[in-house]
Amino acid sequence: MYAHEAGTATPRTRRERLREATLTEIKETARHHLAEHGPNGVSLRAVARDMGMTAPGLYRYFSSLDDLMTALRADFFTELSQTVTRAEEGVDRDDVDGRILASLRAFRSWAVTHRAEFALLFASSAPEHPVPHDSAALESGRRFAATFLTLFDRLLEERRFPLPAEEDLPPALVRQLVAFGEQTRFTTPNASIGALRVLTSCWVRLYGLVCMEVFQHLAFSMEAMEPMFEAELRDILTDLGVQYRPPTH
Amino acid sequence: MYAHEAGTATPRTRRERLREATLTEIKETARHHLAEHGPNGVSLRAVARDMGMTAPGLYRYFSSLDDLMTALRADFFTELSQTVTRAEEGVDRDDVDGRILASLRAFRSWAVTHRAEFALLFASSAPEHPVPHDSAALESGRRFAATFLTLFDRLLEERRFPLPAEEDLPPALVRQLVAFGEQTRFTTPNASIGALRVLTSCWVRLYGLVCMEVFQHLAFSMEAMEPMFEAELRDILTDLGVQYRPPTH
DNA sequence: CCTTTTGAGTGAACACCGTAAGCTTACGGT
DNA sequence: ACCGTAAGCTTACGGTGTTCACTCAAAAGG
Numbered sequence: 060m061y062a063h064e065a066g067t068a069t070p071r072t073r074r075e076r077l078r079e080a081t082l083t084e085i086k087e088t089a090r091h092h093l094a095e096h097g098p099n100g101v102s103l104r105a106v107a108r109d110m111g112m113t114a115p116g117l118y119r120y121f122s123s124l125d126d127l128m129t130a131l132r133a134d135f136f137t138e139l140s141q142t143v144t145r146a147e148e149g150v151d152r153d154d155v156d157g158r159i160l161a162s163l164r165a166f167r168s169w170a171v172t173h174r175a176e177f178a179l180l181f182a183s184s185a186p187e188h189p190v191p192h193d194s195a196a197l198e199s200g201r202r203f204a205a206t207f208l209t210l211f212d213r214l215l216e217e218r219r220f221p222l223p224a225e226e227d228l229p230p231a232l233v234r235q236l237v238a239f240g241e242q243t244r245f246t247t248p249n250a251s252i253g254a255l256r257v258l259t260s261c262w263v264r265l266y267g268l269v270c271m272e273v274f275q276h277l278a279f280s281m282e283a284m285e286p287m288f289e290a291e292l293r294d295i296l297t298d299l300g301v302q303y304r305p306p307t308h
Numbered sequence: 309m310y311a312h313e314a315g316t317a318t319p320r321t322r323r324e325r326l327r328e329a330t331l332t333e334i335k336e337t338a339r340h341h342l343a344e345h346g347p348n349g350v351s352l353r354a355v356a357r358d359m360g361m362t363a364p365g366l367y368r369y370f371s372s373l374d375d376l377m378t379a380l381r382a383d384f385f386t387e388l389s390q391t392v393t394r395a396e397e398g399v400d401r402d403d404v405d406g407r408i409l410a411s412l413r414a415f416r417s418w419a420v421t422h423r424a425e426f427a428l429l430f431a432s433s434a435p436e437h438p439v440p441h442d443s444a445a446l447e448s449g450r451r452f453a454a455t456f457l458t459l460f461d462r463l464l465e466e467r468r469f470p471l472p473a474e475e476d477l478p479p480a481l482v483r484q485l486v487a488f489g490e491q492t493r494f495t496t497p498n499a500s501i502g503a504l505r506v507l508t509s510c511w512v513r514l515y516g517l518v519c520m521e522v523f524q525h526l527a528f529s530m531e532a533m534e535p536m537f538e539a540e541l542r543d544i545l546t547d548l549g550v551q552y553r554p555p556t557h
Numbered sequence: 558c559c560t561t562t563t564g565a566g567t568g569a570a571c572a573c574c575g576t577a578a579g580c581t582t583a584c585g586g587t
Numbered sequence: 588a589c590c591g592t593a594a595g596c597t598t599a600c601g602g603t604g605t606t607c608a609c610t611c612a613a614a615a616g617g
Contacts, residue, residue, distance in 0.1 A: 323592095323594090327593090327594085361596085362595075362596060362597080364596075364597085364598095365595045365596070366595095368594055368595075369594095
């Protein structure tokens with residue numbers, strides 16, 4: 060409702076400007092601590108100390124450390140979305156293949172250059188409480204997903220690859236995919252059940268690939284994972300009827 | 309060297325028996341805390357309190373909290389290995405397809421029934437220090453990998469699926485795969501570069517699938533992920549020339 | 558312009574945490 | 588019987604998240 064009155068412009072009053080400034084300063088220093096000392100190395104007291112204030116003061120901005128972390132997650136999701144989108148926009152609008160390549164590579168390279176941030180986004184859910192269904196982080200996660208969904212929709216539009224028929228999928232899987240389509244709001248005319256099946260399958264492969272790299276699972280042997288990423292990317296895209304091209308860098 | 313003298317039998321002297329007992333008691337209570345309060349909810353003081361002793365006493369058994377966690381990781385790896393192996397042994401020795409199905413399903417079901425433990429094993433690497441190359445946890449991880457490697461070797465033996473030729477792979481990828489083969493000690497005659505390429509590809513898919521389920525990434529929509537796991541499992545195994553069969557439970 | 562209200566930030570306090578040092582006590586081998 | 592060794596405790600230090608009461612400067616309202 061505030062956003063409705065003031066738009067997205069910077070708030071006018073001096074107080075609000077200052078508040079905004081310290082708010083982002085808090086998040087920035089917290090991010091530094093995150094990157095340098097890992098997710099558990101972020102402490103309110105240390106952040107406050109770095110900023111020249113005391114820990115209780117931060118409670119004017121975040122109701123808890125967890126709240127700060129949640130805010131960071133939301134920020135990272137939008138940053139990641141923007142990174143991907145910008146990479147995509149650097150390619151000709153009609154070059155769908157190029158846009159997809161650029162997007163997925165941007166996703167990976169953000170992840171490997173921001174390991175701690177990526178870990179916070181994709182692997183820090185506490186396994187005990189079963190994920191809040193309302194949080195703002197979840198919403199920004201959805202927006203992030205949307206980035207890829209629209210690209211995928213272009214592929215569907217062009218009928219690049221054969222889709223499995225709904226009748227060939229087990230009913231339980233169909234139910235799951237229907238729910239998935241509703242929850243992600245990916246309900247374009249092209250988004251058939253078969254399409255969702257392919258989408259989730261590809262996403263899982265990409266996700267696994269990047270996770271493995273970020274968490275350094277094969278890292279004892281595979282120091283620079285890029286060749287493997289590219290090989291896997293090629294396979295995934297071939298299944299989607301997308302023409303692979305090696306990276307330019 | 310102790311192991312050499314005493315074998316793997318329980319140590320004889322009273323002191324050693326007691327020590328062994330409290331050692332496992334510490335790890336068990338720590339595991340309870342892990343499962344109930346997540347990886348960050350494990351504290352030496354709380355563990356000690358639950359056992360009726362004080363925190364410094366635990367230092368007779370573990371040199372730090374981190375040391376305890378590392379020991380837990382090693383234990384979990386061997387437990388997971390045993391779970392998979394036992395599932396495999398419940399199937400006819402000659403039914404390679406059945407053994408593979410049972411193994412991979414056992415892997416998933418251990419992961420989803422032991423989320424916190426799985427998270428500790430597969431997604432808790434602090435992104436700052438780049439993984440010690442010597443730790444015992446890494447060694448038990450290798451033993452875990454070996455479980456799947458031998459199964460995969462059977463498939464190679466039987467020439468179930470076509471292998472990509474080494475010449476068709478980018479040189480950088482070949483170098484990576486060579487290093488991977490050496491580090492995992494997966495150097496049977498069948499383990500060609502092409503075979504390693506297929507192996508890593510399949511493993512990444514499986515890993516991504518299970519991670520996604522454990523960390524509840526698509527969970528806002530996909531509550532019971534089993535149908536998706538089965539569908540994906542089917543696809544992966546088909547690529548490996550393994551005949552899929554639905555689970556019996 | 559002066560008053561009132563608001564809100565940013567502080568200091569002290571509480572309850573935790575990991576860990577080091579020094580001590581007591583009991584067991585085990587000689 | 589003795590004595591070394593190791594288990595466990597007490598104490599202590601520095602760190603953490605969080606609450607509460609407080610100050611003080613800035614904004615708001617007359």
